[in-house]
Every structure is written in structure tokens, then in C-alpha cells.
Amino acid sequence: MQKITIAVDGYSSTGKSTIAKQLAKALEYIYVDTGAMYRAVTLFAMRNGFIGADGQNTSALVQLLPKAHLKFKYNEEMGYSEMYLNGENVEKEIRSLAVSQQVSKVSAIEEVRYKLVDMQKEIGKEKGIVMDGRDIGTVVFPDAELKIFMTASPETRAFRRYKELLGKGEKVSYSEVLKNVQERDYLDSHREFSPLRRAADAIKFDNSDMGLEEQFERIYNYALRVI
């Protein structure tokens, strides 16, 4: 069987990573969550005081960017890769609402995108990869053999994320999460550099009324048709 590149893009909290992870497992491919990379750089910026409620210092962040070392390490027990920032496992912290509230500003910075897109191209150069994000089918792997663009209503997505955050013990309200989802949608699709948009050859996949099993089955079948 030939190995292909699978790009899964779409709006925040559409369940991209859940499906992409399952798909990678079934095909014995590598799974890469590019959102985790943007989140880790955001955490780096927050810890260094370059971004926060009072604004952002983009040039200071860009200057210190080479000191942000990102690495995915496979967690055998959990069966997936976790994000490490300068040697520290930051998997939990990067998923917090505090990071979600800043990440779209950091991911709009051109230099941040250059650094991360280069890393993503390198990780995926041998194919046999499922990568999820916002610009995988348009910028990182425009020649990907299979491109999926996931959507769902903002309310459905916010409710999913709200339950997920509550499950992790974060004290958040549904309206806060909905506001964050809508803000990220807007910023991600209106930024100057590689905005979120569907590649012309991507399959539009609305999962508002679909359970996980059905989603997986459909996307797995798309993949089998290409492989």
C-alpha cells in the first residue's frame, strides 16, 4: 500500500484531532497536531510576558523565538504524542482556556508561522502522516492526496469544548467558551498570513449531527479510496 499525506483542517473544536488520531492509528501513520505547536509557542510567549491581557510585544517574541524548542514525544501508555516545550511536558497547560484566548494572536505572526510550517514540512516529508490544523491543505502540504475540511455550528463546537474543559477540571462557563470559539474562528480566517480557508480540493465535512463512529467510518473510507 502506498503511503499518502492526509490533511485535516477546519474550525476550532470541530473534533479534528480525535478523528485524525483514530485515522492515523488505523492506517499506522504518524499523527501530528499542529495546533499543539502554536499553543506551545503561545505558552512560551505568555511565560515570557510577551503576550497577555495588556497587549503583545511581537518583536520581543520574534527575537526570542529561536529559544522556544518544541518536541513531540510519544507517550506509550496513552498511545499518542505529547508536546514538550524546552524539555517540559506542557500538554495539559497548552489546552487551557487562558492559552486558547491568546493563541490566535500568536499564530497570526508571520515569523511564528515560518518556523512551525518548516518543522511540519520536515516531520511529514516521508508521507504516511495525518496532520491536523488550519493551513495544512493550503500551505503546509498543498499536494496532500487527501484533504478534509471539518465544520460544525459554533454552538455545537463550543458545547463539545466546554464539556472537555469541565472534564479536565477547568472552571469555565459555556458563554466564555462560545465567545472564544467565535473569536478564534474570526481571527484565524481573517489573518494576513495563511488564513483558515478550505482548499479547493478539500472535502467539506460537516459533523454537527454525526457521532464519532460515523465520522471515522466515512473519513476512513475516503482514505481507502485514495490509498
Ligand code: C5P
Ligand atoms: O487546533 P487548535 O484549536 O488546538 O489550534 C489552536 C490555534 O492554533 C488555532 O485557533 C489557530 O489560531 C492556530 N493554528 C494555526 N494553524 C494551524 C494550527 C493551529 O494557526 N495549522
